[in-house]
Amino acid sequence: MARTLGGARSGLAAWWWQRVTAVYLLVFLAAGLGGLLLAPPQDYAEWRAFLAAPGVRVALMLFVVATAVHAYVGVRDVFMDYVPRGGVRTTAFILWAAAVAAFVAWGMVWVTGLGEA
Numbered sequence: 373m374a375r376t377l378g379g380a381r382s383g384l385a386a387w388w389w390q391r392v393t394a395v396y397l398l399v400f401l402a403a404g405l406g407g408l409l410l411a412p413p414q415d416y417a418e419w420r421a422f423l424a425a426p427g428v429r430v431a432l433m434l435f436v437v438a439t440a441v442h443a444y445v446g447v448r449d450v451f452m453d454y455v456p457r458g459g460v461r462t463t464a465f466i467l468w469a470a471a472v473a474a475f476v477a478w479g480m481v482w483v484t485g486l487g488e489a
Contacts, residue, residue, distance in 0.1 A: 386445050393442035400435050424486045432486075436479030444472045 413419040422428060447468055455461040 386449060389441055389445050393438040393445075396434065396438045397442065400431060400438075404431075420486065429483055429486060432483045433480065436476060436483065440472045440476045440479075443475075444468065 413422050423432070448465065451461055451464050451468070455464050
């Protein structure tokens with residue numbers, strides 16, 4: 373019986389998501405650290421003002437999402453490679469998806485709360 377290549381396409385998609393999110397995370401961290409080295413905020417009020425700027429907030433939201441996607445895809449692939457099929461793998465997937473969803477929810481609440489006093 374011939375094997376279909378259905379799984380190969382999803383593997384390639386996962387590979388691309390890992391690369392795209394890794395590039396964003398690298399660019400975000402490099403730009404953020406560079407900006408903070410050139411003009412570091414001097415006190416808490418300056419930190420809040422910096423983080424509450426619309427462009428920074430959007431970049432932070434994308435950072436939260438990119439981190440979640442990167443982590444989810446990476447750990448999902450580890451589960452698929454090393455956790456046996458069946459209930460254990462399904463439970464691991466569900467728990468991991470819930471943890472990633474909780475991280476995204478917490479991150480979005482934190483980022484959207486930056487503009488509040």
